[in-house]
Amino acid sequence: MSVIKVAILGFGTVGEGVYKTIQSHAEELERVLGRKVEVAAILIKNKQKKRNINEDVLITSDFNEILSLPQLDVVVEAIVGKEPTLTLLKQAIQRGSHIITANKEMFAHHGNELFELAERHKVSIGFEATVAGGIPVIQTLRQLLNVNRVHTVQGILNGTSNFILTEMREKKQSFADALSLAQKKGYAEVDPTNDVEGFDAFYKTMILSRIAFGEEPNWQDVERVGISSITSELIETAEKLGLRFKHIASINKTCSHINAAVKPVLVGKSHPFYSVEGVENAVNVHSDIVGRITLQGPGAGMFPTASAVIEDLVYVCQNQPSNKNFTITTAENNEVKKGNKIELWLIQGLSKNYHHPLITWVAQATDEAAVIQATREEIEELLIQQKATCCFPILGEYEPESKNQEETVAIL
Amino acid sequence: MSVIKVAILGFGTVGEGVYKTIQSHAEELERVLGRKVEVAAILIKNKQKKRNINEDVLITSDFNEILSLPQLDVVVEAIVGKEPTLTLLKQAIQRGSHIITANKEMFAHHGNELFELAERHKVSIGFEATVAGGIPVIQTLRQLLNVNRVHTVQGILNGTSNFILTEMREKKQSFADALSLAQKKGYAEVDPTNDVEGFDAFYKTMILSRIAFGEEPNWQDVERVGISSITSELIETAEKLGLRFKHIASINKTCSHINAAVKPVLVGKSHPFYSVEGVENAVNVHSDIVGRITLQGPGAGMFPTASAVIEDLVYVCQNQPSNKNFTITTAENNEVKKGNKIELWLIQGLSKNYHHPLITWVAQATDEAAVIQATREEIEELLIQQKATCCFPILGEYEPESKNQEETVAIL
Structure with a gap:
């Protein structure tokens, strides 16, 4: 033999x-x-x-x-x-x-x-091991979702950043202390730039885009923000509102082009990423027939990564090489252009008395921080006018923490 | 052509x-x-x-x-x-x-x-559509995890039961009212026995067992309990302890045989099933190389189920029929026999003053309900002696709700 x-x-x-x-x-x-x-x-x-x-x-x-x-x-x-x-x-x-x-x-x-x-x-x-460690997301897109038209992929792709955000929230640590623990545990390099500034997640996002959509956005057009500006105060404010910071990569294909971003985002309790903690990774794949499916698992480590390589070994030895290497899927997601869509934001530094026809106040965490509904354009305007110091988008639905947090959050 | x-x-x-x-x-x-x-x-x-x-x-x-x-x-x-x-x-x-x-x-x-x-x-x-609707769990086990030795599979496999449990918790409804809503929405049949008594989840579990382990447990040996005995009071008690009821199917292969059960179980916030709500399904696959991966998505519905069928259409037309239909995976999970393992339980009806060397009190929700650590044998003995009225296992780690629930939960 x-x-x-x-x-x-x-x-x-x-x-x-x-x-x-x-x-x-x-x-x-x-x-x-x-x-x-x-x-x-x-x-x-x-x-x-x-x-x-x-x-x-x-x-x-x-x-x-x-x-x-x-x-x-x-x-x-x-x-x-x-x-x-x-x-x-x-x-x-x-x-x-x-x-x-x-x-x-x-x-x-x-x-x-x-x-x-x-x-x-x-x-x-x-190349399964290049994205999300042991989670078989590449092969799911390559072998299992052949007919579904994928239109959006979102992921927690950097275990180090997720570990740091989890530590900061759970143990009320500063970014510096959490990073130092990540380094001690071998999750972060001596120079942590690649992980905490989002470069690692960015590379993975580009690979996912190619396998999901057959192409990539222009690299220069992709917003890439790391987690180094997230303070423990911001995390605490979010917690009061029932929200958690996650560093999320998202790629969305519309008729005309691909939008991608890699940045800190807030998610509420009903979002599947809410309970993805520590070095875990997770990926949401939104397609037209099945809807949303989520894959979650270990994003790094000796054996999870080895698992991806070994399962690939079976794949490369069993499959005839073909142009299926990069699936070209025609997505037809006619979603409203991002700028005009009303989204939810955690905003800091906006006076409680600030009124604007396009802004709806949803919940107030502190005098300085609140959840509002507004369009992206409106938010950009607020930041330019320096009426707000910083803001983060909220992914998915938001359910205010009405029961447990009555003293700290005023539901508006 | x-x-x-x-x-x-x-x-x-x-x-x-x-x-x-x-x-x-x-x-x-x-x-x-x-x-x-x-x-x-x-x-x-x-x-x-x-x-x-x-x-x-x-x-x-x-x-x-x-x-x-x-x-x-x-x-x-x-x-x-x-x-x-x-x-x-x-x-x-x-x-x-x-x-x-x-x-x-x-x-x-x-x-x-x-x-x-x-x-x-x-x-x-x-047969992807037989288990967990649009989630490609069968093909993940069949095509993607070829080398990994799967030892445990756990799942929320019945969307109707999960919908009812979610409604009961979120809207403080009785089982009967939540069931009636599920029927109105078309999630439950006029005779809901198959769903709420766990028969549907049981069939799916047997199919999963065959694909994961190449064989099934004896059907008579499988504990099958539905959700009809879960009251809104029990759900509220669990909530106070930071726990949620989920109807979970689990299959575990040891050297000698396969253990399976389909029953209500409690999960804490750090468990990936905690935020699986409504008609969603989710499956945890534990294997020896990769560890735990979780797949989550729509468990039923016209198009999620159609998605599973259509992707299967590609599979049957592309793949050579082979004995790979049911993968025979040798699992080597030498886990301690269940009876002797110390597990966590939510127990009701046990007096606060009850002392036993094998029982550790972890948290008290009400005078009647508490989280304890004990072996399964010990729990069975308590139930026979009628010192406890009912109890449910807690899956995964338990983190007491110390911060938000100070008034209602005493951490012991």
Whole structure:
């Protein structure tokens, strides 16, 4: 019986998780694929470091040694950064290997290029691990929602930001203290910019957009705001109103184009994201036949990410490469243009006595903070006039906390 | 170009939804399948009734007319009851048609029989619509979690029960009033037994068990309790403790056998089922590599159910029939036997002064109701001794409502 030969590039958390899982689930892989799966080689940086790897695996820091192997069916990439990753993966495709990647930054930048090359060389690409860790959102969009026209995708895609927001709320901590705990726990890097300023979520959003809509918005048009400006006071004010801050990526396709944003948003108790806490991720997919479905699960970690890679291994080995790589779905969401839609906002710094025909006051948390109904244009005007210091959109329905919070919230 | 010919059995909510969706999504189906999909025939009871169906569709109450069609690729079954459905579907398989069913009662009873027959005749069976409406839980287990060893599946599988529990809590209604509203809204039948006594959820649980574990527990060993004994007082007591009643199906595979139960359970705020309200359904899948993932969405309704059928249509037409119909996953969950595990319970009728070495008091809601920690055996003993009137298990972690509910809950 023939064997499927795999190379793993990188032996950090993800690479090691994939290696261990291929060993521990050898039986399942053989049953599903009808062939044994064998790790033939691992690309590492430092050959001297001690690692717990079987003796028959080629351990090398020279990718050419891997490319020269007599058989190489799948290359799993678990490195970070755009280069040399892209170059290595292109070489792997040209050699005729399927590739699987967990690298969102590289894949957001160069996914299209890799797909074109893969199509020419008749190999498949697995990229489930680039978005929302172990949650099978890519494959749900790729394999399960074939006929549904997806029009909106929303997600909590950065576990680090969600962990920080949860800590700040639950333990009344400052952003700095919560970030420092996230760093201690290994959830955040020493330089946390990628996570807390929304770059990581942005890359994932672009990948989701491509798989859901077959295309991306112009990157420059996407609003990208991180969580570093969210104070514990703001979180407390929101809590009084029955709202929670979540860092949410949203992509919406209308007839003419794709709108996307990655920013802090408020959600009420009836929203499925309300109880998504800590490092968990969640994705809402809105389609025309089924309506809204929500997928929730671990957004990162050694084994959740390894799970995504291993299930992709089955996918790339079983499926004929085809133009289904990026589904082109024609969405027909004729939603009113965002600017004219009346939405709910948590606003701070607006005087209680401020009256405007377009603004409806919904609930007051403190003298300074309230929930109002207004159009986006109106809100922008208020911010320009400096009548309000800051404001955040509320996603979904808002139910005021009338029962438990009578003393603190006046329902207007 | 050849055409895929479909017959729809039944033209109630589901049948009509499928018919309309095949018309409205003709372009998507053709793009995905590479062939046009055409509804060739519809089986109805009453030929006289006026229906909005194209003239070129054969409308008949005689299934033999459908079987005699020169071409019949897929038969979609949207009738209720075990017979004559089973007989019709067997005939369809024997004729060489793929089948898709939305009928949980029939499929829970006869799924294995149909699968054996389908394997002999080299056709596929789609049954996504039998469980959790539009949520693609069957295909997630069937196509996406191939290598993960699933050990536990939990679900809110009956939208009617969940709607009633939500109404009772939100509007402080009695069970009878909430049921009557569910009937008015068309969520519950005139005879609501199937929904409110847990039979519907039970059938769905058996189907989930087969797809997750390749087998079912003995039906007689499965605890099946409905929601008709849940009073609005109990719901209010739970609310004071920060808990909500949910009607939950759970299946757990240990080395030796499968445990299943369908019954009212309490969940706290940090549980993903806490905010699943109204007719929504949700399923937790716990596997060894990825951990817990949650899928949430519409559990019933014309188009959510049609969505499941239409996506199944793509599945049966694209996939080679194989023994992958029921995945056999070896779960290795060596969890402690239930009886000896210390769990959390909401208990009513136990005197505050009752002391027992195995019982830990966690929080007191009223003089009569409290949250305690105890083993299942201990709880059973208390119920036999009539020291407690009723009790419900709490799923997941419990965080007492310390902040908002100081006056009503004493944290012990």
